Amino acid sequence: MLWLKYALALTTLVGFWGAGLGLSPFIPLPASLLGLLLLLLGLVWLKRIPSALLRVSQFVLGHMLILFVPATMGILLFAEKLADNLLWLVLSIMLSTLVSLGVTAWICQRQWQNHAHANTDNEHVKR
Template sequence: MIAAIAQLLFCQLIGEALNRGAGIPLPGPVLGMFLLFVWLKIRPAERVELKAVATWLIGHFAVLFVPATMGLIDEGPALARDGIAILVACVGATLLTIAVTALVFRWVSDRDETAA
């Protein structure tokens, strides 16, 4: 399990290095996920251990949001001033993300049916 966690962190580290060092205009974690994807295509046997780690991380996901939530407590005046705009932006972004995800899922699903 430690090796799989180290692998996830290493992929993110390489992604951050590519973002900052090479100036690739994608966030480091996104580049790291792409690198992890490529690695898993090359070495599919490691999926089992990474799946166990990912399942454990997802099970404890709420704990990862505690620092962000605590940071909001210090931003009381900013939230009082811009809270409604932030809320509208968050809700709008969430709805847009859900809609785009559904459209992409539908497109991939239709494409998969025609290929079969």
């Protein structure tokens, strides 16, 4: 009977991906992201994670490397085109990395300052 729970959990994961796929023509986000957001909303509404869903999702995440095989094959198939644009690819990767690190550092710094400021205000109230 346990296999039935796991089969239902896997069907649930695939179903949420399918729901995201159905919404993707209307919402400009990838189907997998929409499916994850729907799953998140469902779990928040449920207020717990079913144990079978947790086990199946951990198994899938543990074997996620298999999902990168098509991307690797794409790189091998289009190696010549990638080599022609290597400079622009490297520059865009470096620039996007620097921008994302800068934005993340800026947000963390603001949050840290707000948190420190809130703690200082709370100490004044306690006195």
